[in-house]
Amino acid sequence: MLELYTDRLKLRSLHASDWEHFYALNSDPKINHFVRVAESQDALRCKFEQRANTWSYDSGDWLTLVIETVDTGQFVGLTGLYCQHLEEQRAEVGYLLAADCHGKGYATEGLKAVIDWACLSFNVHKFVGHCAKDNHASARVLEKCGFRLEGLLRQQLKIGENWLDECAYGLLADERRL
Template sequence: MLELYTDRLKLRSLHESDWEHFYMLHRDPQINQYVRIPESEEVIRAKFQQRSDTWFYGSGEWLTLAIETLDTGMFVGLTGLYCQSMEDQRAEVGYLLAKEAHGKGYATESLQAVIDWACLSFDVHKFVAHCAQDNHASARVLEKCGFKLEGILRQEFKIGEQWFDDCAYGLLSTERQR
C-alpha cells in the first residue's frame, strides 16, 4: 500500500471504504463538466475495482490515490499517475477534487507530491497533463507545479453536444518545483 505525505495531506492507495467518494466524484456533473458525461454506476464500479487493485509502473493502468487532510482525515479528492511510455520515460498525471476542496491548494500540493515521488521512484523524464481550455482552475494548478502549455488541440474532445479544445501541458523532471 502506497502512502505519500505533504505538509497538509496524506495520499494513499484506494480502500473499499473509498467507494462512496469515488462514485460521488465521478457522478457529479459540475466536477466533470470538463472531463466527461458522468458514467453509469456499473462503469464507475469497474473503474474503481481496477484502480483499487495492486498497481505497478508500466502496467498500462492508472495509479489512483485518495487525498485526505492530515488534520481531520477528510477525503478531498483523487490524484494519479499513468505510465505513457517506459521507453520515453513519460508519465501522465491527473487529479479530481471534491467541490468543498476547491480553491485550497490541495490539487497543487498533491500533484507536486506525486511528481516528486515519480521522479525518485521511476526516473520519469517528462510529465504530461491535459485539461480543457475553459478549465482555468486546472490550468492554474498545472502552471503552479511548473508545467508549460505546449499546445492547444482544437475541438479535441466532445462532452455531450459540446466540443472542447484540449490544452496539452508538459513538465520536464529537471524543471519541477522543489
C-alpha cells in the first residue's frame, strides 16, 4: 500500500471503502465538465476495481491515489499517473478534486508529491499533462508544478456533442520545482 505525505495532505492507495467518493467524483457533471461525460455506475465500478488492485510501474495501468487532509482525513479528491510509455520514460499525470476542495492548492500540492515520488522511485524522464483549453484552473495547477505548454491540439477532446481544444503540457524531471 502506497502512502505519500505533504504538509497538509495524505495520498494513499484506493481502498474498497473509497467507492462512494470515487463514484461521486467521477459521476458529477460539474466536476467532469472539461474532462468527460459522466460514465455509468457499472463502468465506474469496473474502473474502480481495476484501480484498487495492486499497482506496479510497468503494469500499463493508472495509479490512482486518494487525496485526504492530514488533520481531519477529509476526502479531497484523486490524483495519480499513468506510465504507458516505459521505454520512453514518460508518465502522464492527472487529478480530479471534489468541488468543495477547489481553490485551496490541494491539486498542486498533491501533484507535486506524485511527481517527486515518481522521480525518486522510477526513471521517469518526462511528465505529460492534458487539459481542455478553457479549463484555466487545471492549466494553472500544471504551470505551478513547472509544466510548460507544448502545444494546442485542436478539437482533440469530445465531451457529449462538443469538440474542445486540448492543451498539452510537459515537464522534464530535471526541471521540476522542489
